[in-house]
Amino acid sequence: MATASYTPPPYQYGFADPELYQARTQPGLTEEVVREISGLKDEPVWMLEQRLRALKTFQEKPVPSWGADLSAINFDDITYFLRAHDSAERSWDEVPEKIKETFERIGVPQAEREYLAGSGAQYDSESVYHNLSEEWKVRGVIFCDLDTALREHSELVQRYFGTLVPAADNTFAALNSAVWSGGSFVYVPEGVHVTMPLQAYFRINAQKAGQFERTLIIVESGANVHYVEGCSAPSYSAGSLHAAVVEVFAAPGARVRYTTVQNWSDNVYNLVTKRARAQAGATVEWVDCNLGSCVTMKYPAVQLVGEGAHAEVLSLALAGPGQHQDAGSKIHHLAPNTTSTVTSKSVSFGGGRSSYRGLVVGNRASKGMRSRVVCDALLIDGVSRSDTYPTIDIAQPDSTVEHEASVSAIAEAQLSYLRSRGLTEAEAASLVVHGFLEPVVKQLPMEFAIEMNRLIELQMEGSVG
Amino acid sequence: MLSVKELQVSVGEIEILKGISLELPAGETHVIMGPNGSGKSTLAHALVGTPGFSVTAGETWLGKTELLALEPEERANHGLALAYQNPPAIPGVAVHQLLRLARQNRDSLLGLPQLPLGLFLKELRAALSLVGLPPETIERAVHDGMSGGERKRLELAQLMVLKPECIILDEIDSGLDVDGLRLVGEAVGEMRRSNPSLCVLVITHYDRLLEVLPPDRVHVLQAGHIVRSGDASLAREIQKHGYR
Ligand SMILES: Nc1ncnc2c1ncn2[C@@H]1O[C@H](COP(=O)(O)OP(=O)(O)O)[C@@H](O)[C@H]1O
Ligand SMILES: [Mg+2]
Numbered sequence: 001m002a003t004a005s006y007t008p009p010p011y012q013y014g015f016a017d018p019e020l021y022q023a024r025t026q027p028g029l030t031e032e033v034v035r036e037i038s039g040l041k042d043e044p045v046w047m048l049e050q051r052l053r054a055l056k057t058f059q060e061k062p063v064p065s066w067g068a069d070l071s072a073i074n075f076d077d078i079t080y081f082l083r084a085h086d087s088a089e090r091s092w093d094e095v096p097e098k099i100k101e102t103f104e105r106i107g108v109p110q111a112e113r114e115y116l117a118g119s120g121a122q123y124d125s126e127s128v129y130h131n132l133s134e135e136w137k138v139r140g141v142i143f144c145d146l147d148t149a150l151r152e153h154s155e156l157v158q159r160y161f162g163t164l165v166p167a168a169d170n171t172f173a174a175l176n177s178a179v180w181s182g183g184s185f186v187y188v189p190e191g192v193h194v195t196m197p198l199q200a201y202f203r204i205n206a207q208k209a210g211q212f213e214r215t216l217i218i219v220e221s222g223a224n225v226h227y228v229e230g231c232s233a234p235s236y237s238a239g240s241l242h243a244a245v246v247e248v249f250a251a252p253g254a255r256v257r258y259t260t261v262q263n264w265s266d267n268v269y270n271l272v273t274k275r276a277r278a279q280a281g282a283t284v285e286w287v288d289c290n291l292g293s294c295v296t297m298k299y300p301a302v303q304l305v306g307e308g309a310h311a312e313v314l315s316l317a318l319a320g321p322g323q324h325q326d327a328g329s330k331i332h333h334l335a336p337n338t339t340s341t342v343t344s345k346s347v348s349f350g351g352g353r354s355s356y357r358g359l360v361v362g363n364r365a366s367k368g369m370r371s372r373v374v375c376d377a378l379l380i381d382g383v384s385r386s387d388t389y390p391t392i393d394i395a396q397p398d399s400t401v402e403h404e405a406s407v408s409a410i411a412e413a414q415l416s417y418l419r420s421r422g423l424t425e426a427e428a429a430s431l432v433v434h435g436f437l438e439p440v441v442k443q444l445p446m447e448f449a450i451e452m453n454r455l456i457e458l459q460m461e462g463s464v465g
Numbered sequence: 466m467l468s469v470k471e472l473q474v475s476v477g478e479i480e481i482l483k484g485i486s487l488e489l490p491a492g493e494t495h496v497i498m499g500p501n502g503s504g505k506s507t508l509a510h511a512l513v514g515t516p517g518f519s520v521t522a523g524e525t526w527l528g529k530t531e532l533l534a535l536e537p538e539e540r541a542n543h544g545l546a547l548a549y550q551n552p553p554a555i556p557g558v559a560v561h562q563l564l565r566l567a568r569q570n571r572d573s574l575l576g577l578p579q580l581p582l583g584l585f586l587k588e589l590r591a592a593l594s595l596v597g598l599p600p601e602t603i604e605r606a607v608h609d610g611m612s613g614g615e616r617k618r619l620e621l622a623q624l625m626v627l628k629p630e631c632i633i634l635d636e637i638d639s640g641l642d643v644d645g646l647r648l649v650g651e652a653v654g655e656m657r658r659s660n661p662s663l664c665v666l667v668i669t670h671y672d673r674l675l676e677v678l679p680p681d682r683v684h685v686l687q688a689g690h691i692v693r694s695g696d697a698s699l700a701r702e703i704q705k706h707g708y709r
Contacts, residue, residue: 414553417555419514419536419538419541420540420547421546421627422568422571424538434558435555435606438556438557
């Protein structure tokens with residue numbers, strides 16, 4: 001049978017700036033490096049101590065071998081901290097010209113003017129810009145980078161930091177806890193509905209660099225917020241490492257949506273721990289779109305700890321040549337009548353590989369819990385691969401758990417049908433992929449849906465018959 | 466005109482068509498009848514170039530164009546269109562998306578200017594209405610969640626919008642009710658009116674379709690060979706006595 005063949009997709013954000021930094025640590029990870037990072041940030045002692053403990057944990061833990069192949073990461077070769085600029089500016093004019101240009105090419109300031117409540121931009125290790133519109137500031141919303149939050153809202157940070165994702169959780173959480181820098185801090189007071197999204201954009205510029213941002217989102221009772229993150233990096237031949245940790249706290253009745261459009265260049269290892277805790281009646285939604293990176297391992301998790309809490313995960317992955325998207329979700333039902341819905345859609349093409357790894361847990365307290373997991377995989381050709389690894393662990397007789405995984409059908413019949421209508425192979429593949437992903441993409445706010453469709457288009461481009 | 470010469474087609478290792486010849490002059494309607502598994506759909510797929518149907522010998526001409534050297538999409542853009550016996554569903558892809566692209570590609574090969582969106586949609590709605598599908602169908606995903614009959618009607622409407630030179634209707638009558646059958650006749654009649662030289666190749670088991678699509682010739686395909694050809698009376702004879 002004829003199979004579609006694909007050339008690697010063009011990557012639009014592969015340009016790089018010259019590597020001029022005000023501060024950077026020596027490659028490799030030592031106690032000195034950790035102390036240096038903490039010192040450069042002038043941090044409180046408790047944070048330095050926490051970092052040093054995390055470093056020990058990292059050094060004791062093996063690199064996981066149960067998932068994607070991580071054997072090519074050389075931890076001694078990575079630069080763990082790069083400071084491009086002293087402070088996170090509140091106005092674009094103050095951001096250094098070169099960096100400003102970079103973000104303007106990506107479209108960050110325009111987006112803020114048009115449809116965001118606030119936006120932030122991180123360049124390698126640190127935030128270079130953060131702004132929240134006045135409208136939300138006066139209502140007590142806080143949106144800044146986490147380094148700033150540690151200075152200005154230290155009690156809040158200390159109360160929540162690392163309580164949901166402790167350093168010992170996994171190797172990369174330990175690494176992040178030791179060398180974290182930047183990331184967003186969001187606080188929404190009780191009852192405040194932030195009606196426009198907050199966005200953060202993460203850019204890795206340096207070669208063989210690590211980006212370890214740490215994001216903390218605290219949403220009080222009855223409040224709601226939509227946080228969106230995007231990212232990209234230059235197309236260097238030498239890989240970079242992105243190991244972020246995100247912790248989301250949703251108080252009773254709160255609603256949090258966290259949307260990720262992951263578009264790293266295909267030399268970035270993307271190993272991220274994302275976890276949320278939802279109290280009674282709260283809803284947490286992860287909309288997790290993985291288009292870029294060479295390897296992604298990311299399983300956004302929700303702990304449903306209060307009665308009637310709800311989790312929603314929409315996971316979308318596009319794995320092209322040389323990519324392995326190992327994505328999924330983990331839902332812990334730990335209270336009565338908690339509900340969860342997981343929808344995963346993955347597309348593999350040109351030899352790409354996508355895996356769904358999912359966990360649904362229900363304990364004795366989760367009486368009346370309901371969970372539904374639906375995984376669909378689309379294979380564009382016979383050389384690509386898709387796997388599903390679902391784990392269901394329910395200790396609760398009064399529960400409803402559904403898991404549906406569609407057998408990954410090769411889209412051959414659809415492609416040849418469309419071609420016999422006069423569409424080129426590339427047009428046909430693009431239509432089939434867009435159509436397949438549409439149920440997820442349409443959940444995004446319109447601007448992000450347009451952006452997502454554009455990125456999918458770029459990723460699929462260059463496919464030749 | 467469609468001209469097939471000594472066509473041999475294999476699927477995998479198995480030879481299905483063992484040397485088929487067929488002359489379908491411009492403006493005529495020919496019918497292919499034959500028992501299940503005799504290779505009728507294989508012929509249709511070989512003509513449109515479905516991957517996996519390998520032509521091992523022979524020629525196929527559409528007018529002055531030899532089709533075999535062309536990609537499936539090039540054949541379509543030259544005016545060849547198949548109404549599938551079992552068209553696949555394409556979730557999330559709206560009927561208008563598919564047809565807009567298809568029509569643009571066809572028009573551009575013909576050197577025609579791009580049809581403005583409004584006019585295109587008008588044509589599409591007219592075609593849908595003629596085959597008895599509601600106008601909302603333009604927003605529906607291609608064949609997704611459609612009944613057998615709806616799929617057949619949508620296949621037909623698609624052909625109309627594509628302004629073809631030659632259409633192949635592969636068991637368009639299966640799954641269609643009496644009204645549906647009548648609409649097939651009307652739709653083909655409409656295509657003929659706008660293009661008098663249209664070639665129509667009908668694949669069917671039943672002569673009831675031939676009441677609405679009167680054939681100029683009938684060919685009987687059996688075990689990969691055309692074993693008999695004749696006029697419309699051959700179809701009636703087969704209907705009465707079977708393929709012996
Ligand atoms: N994709 C395929 N793979 C394997 N065998 C096929 C395929 N398509 C058709 N065949 C075989 O080719 C023969 C002819 O099939 P087909 O052309 O569909 O017959 P008809 O349309 O006349 O019923 C049958 O024996 C069928 O099993
Ligand atoms: Mg058939």
